[in-house]
Amino acid sequence: MGQGLSCRSSDELGLFSAVQLGDLETVKEVMGKKSALVHCSTVYDRNSALHIAADNGQIEVLSFLLEGSVKPDVLNRHKQTPLMLAAMRGNISCVTKLIEAGANILMFDSRSGRTCLHYAAYYGHSGCLQAILSAASTSPVAASWGYSRFVSIRDRKGATPLHLAARQRYPECVHILLDNGALVSASTGGYGFAGSNPLHFAARGGSLDCIRELLAWGADRVQRDASGRMPYTIALRHHHEACAALLNPSSPEPLVWPSSLKFIGELNQEAKSLLEHALMEANREKEKMILKGTVLSPPSPSPSDSGFDDNMSEVSDSELCCICFDQACTIEVQECGHRMCAHCTLALCCHNKPNPTTACHAVPLCPFCRSSIVKLVVAKVVKTENDIPRKSWRSLNLSEGSSSFKGLSFGRMGGRGSGMIISENEWLDKPLTLAT
Numbered sequence: 001m002g003q004g005l006s007c008r009s010s011d012e013l014g015l016f017s018a019v020q021l022g023d024l025e026t027v028k029e030v031m032g033k034k035s036a037l038v039h040c041s042t043v044y045d046r047n048s049a050l051h052i053a054a055d056n057g058q059i060e061v062l063s064f065l066l067e068g069s070v071k072p073d074v075l076n077r078h079k080q081t082p083l084m085l086a087a088m089r090g091n092i093s094c095v096t097k098l099i100e101a102g103a104n105i106l107m108f109d110s111r112s113g114r115t116c117l118h119y120a121a122y123y124g125h126s127g128c129l130q131a132i133l134s135a136a137s138t139s140p141v142a143a144s145w146g147y148s149r150f151v152s153i154r155d156r157k158g159a160t161p162l163h164l165a166a167r168q169r170y171p172e173c174v175h176i177l178l179d180n181g182a183l184v185s186a187s188t189g190g191y192g193f194a195g196s197n198p199l200h201f202a203a204r205g206g207s208l209d210c211i212r213e214l215l216a217w218g219a220d221r222v223q224r225d226a227s228g229r230m231p232y233t234i235a236l237r238h239h240h241e242a243c244a245a246l247l248n249p250s251s252p253e254p255l256v257w258p259s260s261l262k263f264i265g266e267l268n269q270e271a272k273s274l275l276e277h278a279l280m281e282a283n284r285e286k287e288k289m290i291l292k293g294t295v296l297s298p299p300s301p302s303p304s305d306s307g308f309d310d311n312m313s314e315v316s317d318s319e320l321c322c323i324c325f326d327q328a329c330t331i332e333v334q335e336c337g338h339r340m341c342a343h344c345t346l347a348l349c350c351h352n353k354p355n356p357t358t359a360c361h362a363v364p365l366c367p368f369c370r371s372s373i374v375k376l377v378v379a380k381v382v383k384t385e386n387d388i389p390r391k392s393w394r395s396l397n398l399s400e401g402s403s404s405f406k407g408l409s410f411g412r413m414g415g416r417g418s419g420m421i422i423s424e425n426e427w428l429d430k431p432l433t434l435a436t
């Protein structure tokens with residue numbers, strides 16, 4: 001690794017500055033004169049030329065070095081690989097190139113026992129995070145370690161990448177990690193902030209979006225750390241009032257991404273993001289009530305607030321959901337082909353709280369024909385004459401004053417003063433109670 005070499009000669013300094021600047025011609029020239037220079041490292045951090053290229057995002061130089069005799073996993077003083085530095089800096093092309101060249105994603109540095117995945121999460125580089133996860137799912141790591149174990153890998157203080165992304169306020173990284181099966185309730189064990197789960201870390205960081213994501217994936221608000229503190233207590237202590245309001249165990253519980261959806265054979269990406277969007281929107285609606293009292297940290301504006309009128313006119317042009325008569329049908333159930341809106345689909349799938357003994361078998365059923373839902377896809381908009389009577393239904397509902405059904409919450413469905421809706425609600429209940 002060349003730690004024995006101290007780099008004080010002008011050739012060496014010239015090489016390092018050329019690598020840093022991405023001056024490929026000079027790099028080639030210097031290396032042509034003295035090829036052993038490639039194994040040289042900087043005096044203090046013992047960074048190799050490959051580290052410097054990765055750190056500075058110099059993809060051309062990095063590719064050139066890798067094509068030569070440089071091994072991708074050369075280590076610096078802190079046992080950090082070039083891949084770790086690229087992940088810290090968010091140099092996605094370098095991350096991809098290093099992985100292609102066979103860089104090991106399962107290396108731990110000596111500073112804090114972190115992997116490249118920890119660094120991508122800590123610095124909020126979602127592209128790098130995704131690239132490393134994709135590599136992990138197909139590389140030998142998945143076979144030897146297990147993919148899910150890698151996603152929730154711990155550093156020396158017991159923190160998983162999810163802890164770090166939540167602490168550093170990166171909701172997109174939190175989302176990607178959860179989507180890839182990161183353990184939402186992973187504990188740091190006896191290390192660092194002992195017994196903390198990602199929600200404790202998010203409470204410390206104070207990002208509402210991170211807290212929303214974690215809660216929607218089933219994070220437990222009442223789980224205590226080793227000092228007996230709930231995330232709520234930590235948020236209060238760090239003066240994150242709005243976060244504390246959501247974390248307060250006496251606040252209404254948010255909707256949780258239904259575990260039953262995991263048992264639908266195929267949920268395509270488009271349908272999934274529609275449902276996720278509906279879930280987050282429903283939760284924001286609940287939040288408005290919760291956050292009303294928090295003066296210091298007003299809720300972040302919901303994108304749906306301003307656009308609601310536009311949505312209404314869009315709805316009138318497409319097929320209305322026959323369950324709520326408020327939203328457009330965006331989700332189609334297959335095989336049967338029945339349609340409903342994303343909100344109602346979610347309500348159907350997370351109507352029952354997960355029951356540890358029966359949840360595994362609760363495949364959701366179509367509320368119209370009670371056949372098992374094998375697939376959820378995005379409904380294509382078809383304009384038919386059938387829209388006309390449905391529109392009148394909707395305008396009737398609107399004239400009764402129920403202007404918004406966005407904040408769909410269970411138990412509210414029957415409270416709309418419409419006999420039709422109540423009977424639909426009972427109908428919704430049946431298949432689920434029968435299924436248990």
Ligand SMILES: [Zn+2]
Pocket residue numbers: 321322323324325326327340341342343344345
């Ligand atoms: Zn609906």
Ligand SMILES: [Zn+2]
Pocket residue numbers: 333336337338366367368369370371
């Ligand atoms: Zn059906």
